[in-house]
Amino acid sequence: MAENISPGAPIADQEEVKVQSGRARALAAADLPDKVHTWPYLVRAEFISGCVLLLVLLVWSITVDAPMEEPANPTKTPNPSKAPWYFLGLQEMLVYFDPWIAGVVLPSLIIVGLMVIPYVDINPKGNGYYTWSERKFAIATFVFGFLVLWVGMITIGVFFRGPGWNLFMPWDYWDPHKVVPLTNIDLPYFLGIRSEMVAMLFGLVCVGGWLVGVPGAIYQWKKNSPVIRELGFVRYGIVATLFMIMAGVVVKMFLRHLFNIKYILVIPNILNV
Amino acid sequence: MPPDTETKKKPGIFDVITENYVWRSIFRHGYADTPRNRVLQVSANVWLHLHPSKMRRHGIRYRHTWCAGGLTFLLYLCTVVTGVVLMFYYRPTGEYAYWDVKYLDFDVPFGMIMRNMHRWAAHGMVIFIWLHMFRVFMTGSYKPPREFNWVVGVNLLTLTLLLSFTGYLLPWDQLAIWAVTVGTNMARATPLLGNEGPFGPQLGMTPRYDARALLTAGTVVGSPTLLRFYVLHCIFIPIIASILMILHFWRIRKDGGISGPL
């Protein structure tokens, strides 16, 4: 028995794979006749990464203390009051949308939207390996939504928002008395529409056109393209609606910052978008 | 395939340590690196048997998984262990909570580091779960047959954020109550169920009786909220999250292990 002790002995499954790119490399790796033993190869990898993580956590916890401010005081509202950093993307949405949209509808749509991904992405390619060329739309959409929108808005919330939820540069003095003119107006008004009724209709056309009209038109136009035919009406509808809502958030942000637009659609007491 | 041990080498440091009377009295024989033993190491070990005993080669690569799922789980375990330590010193009432945390910070031996580790591990968990989701997306690992495990994952993501959010209130300092005030205020605007949401008032929602009041156990973030969040944070959400994690891990095996090209 004892003679068999030979740590790190070369066993056939350790031989290196030629470096190729993308799917070819992934396939080449999978095609090798042997699977590898979990012990030691995976367990070793897990052990090393676990040790490194625990070490970082320990050093971090020794050097940086968890925050602890004054005792809770319901009569003293800090300015700004920030949510925990991982929710600042949602708090940032409050700038652009009413609370029930920013705080309830959009988060629910994010969760539901994430859950439906496997059921609406019927592209069989790119299952289990990194590829850009085989699923450009899926990756571009996800990366935009996650890295640009979500992480981007958290960054703005953490580093660029100060008292009154006004924009500050990280090195600026947080002046609680900073005066920011509130000149936001609604889109119909901006375009010269003065009648409330017409404004409402105009708003409905804009929002409806964006969420239903545009996807519908594209559907009519491209109905017979292989992609949309395979996707089918229901899946296409879900993808298109979610996509347009996400894009709509961006459009609304641009309208606000470029033209000080407050709402596009106003139905008093019921719905402001 | 048995390792090649035919060639006789000079005894190395390893042999000097292990091939002597004392060592052998403790460990009767060494670990023989045979295929059979490699399998047994995994399948006969209570901690490791969740793993398959053999797996496809790419699955062990850092560049495929980033280890992000495993490290999320490790950070979760860290918060559980340190969290239980904190529970020994913490009373979830407006009267005591803040001072109990102060006591932990300044007087309890290793109290500060337990609290720091709990907090930073929780933040780390949020970061790693996002990384994990990102890599699962990038490798297309939510595609058949793993659709449902992705859904389980999204639920875990939601629960992780809720865990962090409920925990944020517990130090009961200014940072805590105002962050939670901002967060729970949104519930006021829930359609139908919030007193300021569309159709809420028409359905009889009032500040005392709506979705937000259910969360905060009252009209403001106060002592009853603290107790409610404490129970959610220490019992309710961890149990559900743990159950879902077990399901998540089991499904990884049932779905054929770590995804790979086929």
Ligand code: HEM
């Ligand atoms: C508490 C949270 C979570 C834990 C502890 C966890 C843990 C793990 C572990 C250990 C793996 C094995 C492979 C790896 O390490 O990457 C895995 C795989 C997987 N996870 Fe998670 N996960 C969590 C959350 C999520 C989330 C948020 C998603 C997606 C939204 C997700 C979807 C998946 C899928 C689809 C796989 C299979 C991947 C493959 O086969 O390549 N998980 N998870």
